[in-house]
Amino acid sequence: MSNENPIVEILDVHKSYGPTPILRGVSLRVQAGEVIVIAGRSGGGKSTLLRCIDQLETIDSGEITVCGEAMAGSTIHLAPGQMARLRQNLGMVFQQFNLFPHLSVLDNIIAAPTKVLGIPRALATAEARVLLARVGLPEKENAFPKQLSGGQQQRVAIARALAMQPKVMLFDEPTSALDPEMIREVLDVMMDLSRRGMTMIVVSHEMSFARAAADRIILMHRGQIVDDLPPEQFFTAPSSEHTRQFLAKRLG
């Protein structure tokens, strides 16, 4: 692994909800272009970690730096406008697609670029069409979310995130609300994104995707990273007993 500055750096992050520790000293460095897949038992803190990176949650201690800019830490107090600007480095895709139900596919995609970035509508529309083609939905720009399958909605959600030109994409179980036949089409879009060099942190239990796409697979257990390994090692020689148990359960 190169020694260049990481695009995402998480240093000894702790977070509790009330008295309950959820993240217990998480550190993670992600280089530009890397794909990280995070797996682990329910309740281990995977979603909380992504939400802390995206500043949807505050941290109790530690530091989070994205694209060389400190976003969270004991000495970091950003004004809302500054925080909003830094958050534009990050795109997030959730399990539930969260599209605006009253807006067409096209308007879902151009809403933030036109309102937040001030990109002229014609240009945003042209860019949205390129993205819709990339996610395999060139003919759906006038459809409304409820007219689309779950897999199609999730691909629109990915296009919508990409329209803000993020440097890092965060995915929280993007396929776990989908019927099996729709999972593949979403994973194919994510695979394409990784081939294009996007930096991605993906919470997923799709181990075939992880094997094919990930540079490193992480196992989180009770708020800690207990393994952080390239796929070959993760599957054949994990260091943690928790990873062995996870794999035994997942891979049978």
Ligand SMILES: Nc1ncnc2c1ncn2[C@@H]1O[C@H](COP(=O)(O)OP(=O)(O)OP(=O)(O)O)[C@@H](O)[C@H]1O
């Ligand atoms: N807003 C909250 N308030 C209190 N507790 C919370 C909150 N959000 C999450 N938790 C708790 O934090 C722990 C970690 O939750 P988190 O959602 O990060 O786990 P996860 O690894 O994503 O699990 P899953 O695989 O089920 O999605 C859980 O015990 C959860 O109940």
Ligand SMILES: [Mg+2]
């Ligand atoms: Mg979760």
